[in-house]
Amino acid sequence: MQVEVNGDAMELPAGATIGSLIDQMALAGKRLAVEVNEDIVPRSQHQSFALSDGDRVEVVHAIGGG
Amino acid sequence: MSDTPEILLPEDKPLEIAGRVYQSRLLVGTGKYRDLMEAGHAIESSGAEIVTVAVRRTNLGQNPDEPNLLDVISPESYTILPNTAGCYTAKDAVRTCKLARELLDGHDLVKLEVLGEEKTLYPNMTETLVAAEELIKDGFKVMVYCSDDPLLAKRLEEMGCVAIMPLGAPIGSGLGIQNRYNIRLIVENSSVPVLVDAGVGTASDATIAMELGCDGVLMNTAIAQAKDPIRMANAMRLAIESGREAYLAGRMPKKLYASASSPIDGTFF
Numbered sequence: 001m002q003v004e005v006n007g008d009a010m011e012l013p014a015g016a017t018i019g020s021l022i023d024q025m026a027l028a029g030k031r032l033a034v035e036v037n038e039d040i041v042p043r044s045q046h047q048s049f050a051l052s053d054g055d056r057v058e059v060v061h062a063i064g065g066g
Numbered sequence: 067m068s069d070t071p072e073i074l075l076p077e078d079k080p081l082e083i084a085g086r087v088y089q090s091r092l093l094v095g096t097g098k099y100r101d102l103m104e105a106g107h108a109i110e111s112s113g114a115e116i117v118t119v120a121v122r123r124t125n126l127g128q129n130p131d132e133p134n135l136l137d138v139i140s141p142e143s144y145t146i147l148p149n150t151a152g153c154y155t156a157k158d159a160v161r162t163c164k165l166a167r168e169l170l171d172g173h174d175l176v177k178l179e180v181l182g183e184e185k186t187l188y189p190n191m192t193e194t195l196v197a198a199e200e201l202i203k204d205g206f207k208v209m210v211y212c213s214d215d216p217l218l219a220k221r222l223e224e225m226g227c228v229a230i231m232p233l234g235a236p237i238g239s240g241l242g243i244q245n246r247y248n249i250r251l252i253v254e255n256s257s258v259p260v261l262v263d264a265g266v267g268t269a270s271d272a273t274i275a276m277e278l279g280c281d282g283v284l285m286n287t288a289i290a291q292a293k294d295p296i297r298m299a300n301a302m303r304l305a306i307e308s309g310r311e312a313y314l315a316g317r318m319p320k321k322l323y324a325s326a327s328s329p330i331d332g333t334f335f
Contacts, residue, residue, distance in 0.1 A: 032169065033168035060123055060165050061122070061169065062148065063135055064096040064105060064120065065095060066098075
């Protein structure tokens with residue numbers, strides 16, 4: 001299936017979850033927040049949240065700002 | 067050795083925002099530094115306890131060992147204040163705040179800023195009002211960046227914003243407080259903390275804000291873009307303290323003409 005992650009198209013195997021996506025991106029253990037189709041997915045649900053074809057995923061973190 | 071006893075001034079009431087007490091009245095941003103280490107040192111030197119951050123997309127697959135801002139400016143040591151910088155609509159600002167709350171494990175203090183246009187980064191107040199209402203309904207504690215309009219400032223307070231943060235001048239301009247009269251009016255009318263957010267260029271600007279009675283000042287560029295940010299951070303800390311002391315002391319009235327400081331009586335010429 002194809003999803004969009006931070007604006008870029010990404011091909012994922014069927015059954016991929018947010019947890020597996022985070023692992024694949026080498027971001028495991030980092031302080032981040034995830035949104036799917038503009039809804040927050042709480043950290044506690046990352047492992048179980050199954051992604052679907054066409055999902056728009058945003059992975060964000062804190063950076064310097066005023 | 068002098069036996070002069072130490073003079074004890076009556077203690078100031080510390081800054082309180084959303085039920086939490088802070089000893090420092092200087093709030094600082096974390097943007098525009100050369101690197102994270104410089105940011106960390108400058109923030110330490112500023113004495114700030116509340117530190118703003120921005121929320122952005124994580125770079126995918128790029129340098130996974132890159133240090134994270136929150137490793138240097140840790141939520142255990144500082145109150146992290148996520149901002150909605152870069153948002154031009156209420157919808158984007160609300161989305162950003164929800165992501166920030168998730169990012170910071172439910173921490174719900176946010177700096178709301180909804181911008182109107184790129185040239186001035188002046189706040190879009192109609193969108194700001196819409197976003198503030200939605201965020202407050204959702205349980206956020208909203209510190210709001212706003213124009214220096216006393217009526218809108220009051221409206222934001224009545225809606226339930228926990229701090230009103232009018233700009234002194236456009237973000238990053240360093241022009242200083244452009245409308246002291248309005249800032250003073252906002253302070254006079256407000257029963258929640260008023261902080262000048264944006265426009266400070268150097269220490270005297272911060273002092274002026276505090277002399278006007280502001281409860282604090284939030285700044286980023288004035289420190290980060292100084293030649294020596296760590297030293298400027300210290301200057302700002304002192305400036306905020308000086309301005310606050312002068313405000314509490316109450317300045318002398320301004321007069322049009324001179325008034326001699328030495329007595330005329332007893333002159334021998």
